Amino acid sequence: MTTDHAIPGSHLDVLVQGRGPALLLAHGAGGGIAGNFGLVLDDLARDHTLVGPHYPGAGGSAAAAGPLDLDDLADRLVRAAVAAGQDSFAVLGESLGSAVAIRIATRHPDRVRALVLTAGFATADPVLALATQLIKSLASAGQWEDVARFALLSCMSPADLADAEPAALDEPAAQILAAMPPGLLDHFDLVSRVDVRADLAKVSAPTLVVAPTGDRLVLPESSYRLAAGIPGAHMIELPGAAHVLNPADRATWLRHVRDFLAALPALSA
Template sequence: MTHTPLPPLRTTVRGAGPGLPLAHGAGGSVAAHFAALMPALAEQHTVVAPDYPGSGGTPLPAGPLTLDGLADALVAAATGAGVESFTLVGYSLGTLVSVRAAARHPGRVRGLVLTAGMAGPDNRMLASLELWRTLLGAGDRKAFARFSALSSFSTDFFNALPQEQVPALLHLLASAVPEGTADQAGLVATADTTADLPGIAVPTLVVATTRDNLVSPANSRLLADRIPGAEYAEIAAGHAVMVERQEEWQKLLLEFLARHGL
């Protein structure tokens, strides 16, 4: 499939050492999804943290957003930062981007960490993404924030919040929706990396979020089953693992990197 190359992604670079580009999820930014991890990762790695078009400081693309285009732009952000080979850390949509980058640039990708991911959307995810785009198209950010809270957080985590704190959380979610959310959701709805998985030949860690109301953990198990030699781990968290179980996620990631010398 042909695609129009994306302009450079707005990228933050921190630390020194082996390369570690981060691929964030749809409807977020690299800061929203990885800010809590970046200090620990940057202690021994060069962390390359780009924002997708319509997120953070990266403008919307002039043409359609494609998986190949985004994968190439992620690799370009890494090489532009002076990192010639690297381990990709993908979250949610970022798992699709990372797998496609590994398939398109096998000489550069040394490892993969795929969290709360998928090879393509299942029926539940497609319905959720359609609702995302409908609410955003209607300009109803309050309703979008409510649905985002219900799908991003595990039931136990959300119910444990003091009721007086919920309005502020919903206001924060409504005010932080990136301009590119609808385009990114549309990309998730059409992406499919199933055919890429058997060709992945680098150390891979797949992390399932077992209380995820947005991306079923069955999708992570499929990734682990289809990628040769992939390691599999579980975290009892909702989709927003960086909010619910950040320290556990960080520990799994750092141990994997150390174990494989990445």
């Protein structure tokens, strides 16, 4: 079963796919469900119900009328899952989505079975804070092509950059430009304000933290801090992986996530 429509209650464009225990997907800033999870959607949907809401200004979701609020965004994602018939779920958060997932876990602990936090942060480290300022400044000046180039460089690993010819970066930069959602600036404005450090000790759900060690946008130290702050959290590293996982690294991610999800207590009837 696959649907892609606005589910009443959340006022967000929501992908619902598959059957089985639910996974609520929280995407990153300037991204979307396909952009963050597209390589693994079909695989996970074989035995899970995926609920993938798009933040305001992403996918088919209307742009926000004002600044995004983390509590409101977390609650809207939960309403989307409940409206899709899922009362409890694991939350898979990527980048900004990790902070959203953590806030969901502390505001709705009875609904959250587990967390998977990839390339996440509790608050923006100096590199991410500077990157956010640059993106907002370039976009405000209408330099969207430069935003796309900066995003491409930030999301590639050092190894990928070392092997790339400068001219070979033009096409992927153009693809990023074409895919940038209208809500990108709203998303990065939220990135600049997020602070869930006080939430970490309150997370009671089993948690897997995934740190791509080649991440140039969200330093892996941010993931290490998440794992250290969340009681009982388990952490794995993806050696050399970039902020946006390539197919090989995403396949490794999928194996670890599947092992983690399989070890969760079975849902009661």
